[in-house]
Amino acid sequence: MKKNQPFVVLAIDDNLLNLQVIEKSLTKEGYRILTAYNGKKGRELAVRKQPDLILLDIEMPGEDGFHVIKLLKEDPATAAIPVIFLTGVKGVKSKLRGFELGAVDYITKPFHPMEVLARVSIHLKLSMAINSMVLIQARKLRQITDAQISMLPLPKDYPDAHFGVYYKALEEAGGDFYDIFNISDEIKGYFVADFSGHDIKTSYMMASLKALLAQNCTPVYSPMESMKMINAVLVEILPKIKYLTACYARLNRATGKLTLVNAGHPPVVHLPLGKDPVLLRSDGDILGMFKDAQFGIYHVNVAKGDRFFMYTDGLVESAENKITWSRGAESFVPLFKDVCSTPVEEAPSHMMDELLKAGFAPEDDIVILCVEV
């Protein structure tokens, strides 16, 4: 499976501390940072490394920021790279001059790292939208082909994602789906979904969903933004009677933050190390049916050794016993603790073995995904 490339940001500033602040705050959110302490070195790096965005100080000895951006925009190799000025100068004339020279934004010093992060994200999104229509189309076609070759990843495909999975389709054309993807070195995405109906069309829709995840789950989009964009496309391409429930988990192991976006799916179970499991409930609309769908979101701090479980309703529902997942999930919670000592790769299978021994009779496809932080 091809690993997603992180976005590269080049920071040019003669103050080493400013460069360090930028590097630390952006790196932990999944960006790769290049730094240069003067304009000449910055331009050389920009040509050689082709960053996705440049943060440029104005007041530098030698080549100041205005001179640097003029040369960047004159060079075809760097002309299209968006430039954001970082400056302590507050005058309007200075800002207008910067915009005339081709800057896309200004951040005044002292800057707040989170403001830098927000503006970098916005301008990368704009840059992608403006520059990459053809690139996106080509990528779509390549990824759909890749997706059809290997749909459901295994732990050996993503050793850094630290997960185990159990997947069983009740019939030949299963409706359950899961995917694991690298958003950056420290940020991983985990997605579990349940398509309505089991037919041949479902497998084609799964390939499309896999491609949509690869395109839209990137460091510049928040998990909610990713889910809304995926929903917008699915509403257009799914047949009217088709929909899916889904849960998207984005885990940042650098910051210890887990974000869950829920689209009508059974709640995630969080098993903090050494503690009891907890259901993380957040209601949301289903995916692929409504243009203005609202999804549930849950933020939780996690620590090394914690686990969380994502699964489909086949595990906790029973039409025969008239149990829906909203009630069934609660009764299954203690089972997740029973596998807390089992290696993560084996935990889901072990859980199913115990359930089957106890007389559990699956009535639907089942996915159990266990992730260890």
Add this chain to the structure above:
Amino acid sequence: MDFGSMASGLGLGEDDFKELADLLVTTSLSDIKKLEKGVASGDQNKVAQAAHSIKGAAGNLGFMDISAIAARTEAQARQGILNEVKDKIQIIKNCLDDISSALKIS
């Protein structure tokens, strides 16, 4: 000095913040040498540039007292007023000492 709160306000981890605070002390002391040389030679541009550098770096980490003094120094230097710089240098040095001491304790 509550490094934890300062770090959290910037969205950084406390260890990262302390590393940056230590770097601030180092870079600011280097900028102070430039300030002193600028005052000695009557070079207002040199003084303004060095003060500008301290202003931005300190402000980025939330040390607004240092940033404010450096901002005032920069503004005066740009107007050619250099006779108050020595006093301001001493205040900044004192603030940097406080940061260094707090880092040693934490």
